[in-house]
Amino acid sequence: MDFLTIFSGQEYKLLEMDSMATMIQLKKKEGFEGQKAIVIPRRILANQCEKNSIISTLYVTDIGYYPRAKYHFRERPTGADQHILIYCQTGSGAAEINGEKLHIRPGDFLIIPRDAPHWYAADSDHPWTIYWVHFKGSISEAIVSLINKQFGGAKGYLRHAGSSIALFEEIYNQLEKGYGSDNLVYSNMCLSHFLTTLIYNEKFGTPDQPPQHDNVDQAIEFFRANLDRMLTLEEIASSVNLSTSHFSFLFKKKTGFPPIEYFNHLKMQKACQYLLFTELRIKEIAICLGMDDAYYFSRIFSKVMGVSPKAYREMKGHQS
Numbered sequence: 001m002d003f004l005t006i007f008s009g010q011e012y013k014l015l016e017m018d019s020m021a022t023m024i025q026l027k028k029k030e031g032f033e034g035q036k037a038i039v040i041p042r043r044i045l046a047n048q049c050e051k052n053s054i055i056s057t058l059y060v061t062d063i064g065y066y067p068r069a070k071y072h073f074r075e076r077p078t079g080a081d082q083h084i085l086i087y088c089q090t091g092s093g094a095a096e097i098n099g100e101k102l103h104i105r106p107g108d109f110l111i112i113p114r115d116a117p118h119w120y121a122a123d124s125d126h127p128w129t130i131y132w133v134h135f136k137g138s139i140s141e142a143i144v145s146l147i148n149k150q151f152g153g154a155k156g157y158l159r160h161a162g163s164s165i166a167l168f169e170e171i172y173n174q175l176e177k178g179y180g181s182d183n184l185v186y187s188n189m190c191l192s193h194f195l196t197t198l199i200y201n202e203k204f205g206t207p208d209q210p211p212q213h214d215n216v217d218q219a220i221e222f223f224r225a226n227l228d229r230m231l232t233l234e235e236i237a238s239s240v241n242l243s244t245s246h247f248s249f250l251f252k253k254k255t256g257f258p259p260i261e262y263f264n265h266l267k268m269q270k271a272c273q274y275l276l277f278t279e280l281r282i283k284e285i286a287i288c289l290g291m292d293d294a295y296y297f298s299r300i301f302s303k304v305m306g307v308s309p310k311a312y313r314e315m316k317g318h319q320s
Contacts, residue, residue, distance in 0.1 A: 032072070037064030038172065039272055041265075041305050044179045045136075048256075052181075055188040058137035058195075063172055070127040075119035082134035083144050084112040085195075086120065087158065089165075091128035095120035097154045104128065109156050109198060111147045114140070131168050135191060143195055150199050158201050167194040177220045178265050180255025215240040215247070216254045223263045227270050229290045233259060268304040271297070275313045282309045 039062050040049075049059040061082045066072060068091065087109040095102045095110055097118045104110065104120075112118050114136070122128045147156060158164060167190055174187040222239045223231070236259050237247035251259045267289045274285045286297035301309050 032066045032069045034067040035065065035069070035277055036172070037273065037276060038062065038175050038269060039305075040175070040179065041268075043304075043306055044184075048179060048181065048184050049188070052185070054185055056137060057139045058135060058143065058192055059184075059188040060133055060135055060171065060175065060191055062134040063132070063168075063175065065129075065131050065168075065172070067129045068127050069122045069130060070124060072122040072127065072130075073119070074121075077117050079115035079117055080112070080134065081114065082136050083114050083140050084110070085133050085135070085198075086110045086112075087131045087161070087164070087168075089129045089131065089161070091126045092123040093121055093128045093130075094123070095154075100154065102155050104155070107157050107159070107161065109158060111144055111154055111156070113144050113148075113154075131165065133168070133171075133191070133194075143199075147195075147199055156198060158198065160201060164194060164197040164201075167197060176269070177217075177224070178255065178257075178262050178269075180257060180262065182254055214254075215242060216251050219247070219251065219259065220262075220266075223266050227267055227289060231260075231263060236263070264300055265304060267291075268301050271301055271309065272305070272312065275309060285309070 040060060045059070045061060050056050072093075086104075088104050088106060090106050092106070093104040095104060095112075095118065097110070097112055098116050102110070110120065112120075122130075148154065150156070171187045171190045171194060174183050174190070177183055218240050219236055222236065233244050233248065237244040240247060242250070248259060251257075251262070255262055257265070271285055271289060274280050274288065278285075280288070282298065283294040286292070286294045289297065291297040291300075298309055301312070305312055307315065
């Protein structure tokens, strides 16, 4: 008989894939070393993605990577508000989508349609390493249908994954730099290419080389290297040898945001990761981000993410 061991939040389950007979024991879910994830603020999705005629057709809402994700389990009886794609690089797991039970092995990927009841879990002996992305858009349902048609169901297989992973990393790395209009358009246009490499896996080529960095890109790298500090506009402009007025003009023209607001987006992106993946207290997270005042940190977080840090941490079960 074929059995698979998985973990459901606080519960340990031994599942027989045919009958789904269940044994329950207590087991705590922990994080995964090396994990990373980005949750695009819903305000950014509403104002920057849904209203952008170029990317409103297809855009990322959440993205991440979980290496050796032992005890990983997610169950959504009424489905998710986005389509979900999960690629298993190594290890194994299991899933059930709309009542269909699936074994997941290295090279397999899952496509879970929006609103489809589902659960998925890593094998406890050979936990999977997964790349995952949640996405929406006016053509997203058509793409999900095409993937299902191409592979005859919710599970597909990548014979050649190198370019797909490179594109995934490109999307993640660009979004990690913030939510400027250029970043959002570029990363979400990469999403189309990424999904194409899954659908037509035998036919894709390698992605183009990333563009050269300009002053704004250099400033964003300076932000990322100093997330634990409170930078002034003068310090930022000086780091790229520009006056504050000229730098601010160039930065807002390219990204659509003033430099300090953009820097705060990156800080709150890092805060989300602390809230998702650590047990640090909110005051400790604030200090890690160079903010001695936890109340100030909470106000900035709430403004950017639309919920308080405490509420965000309590909501983290929606993540892949």
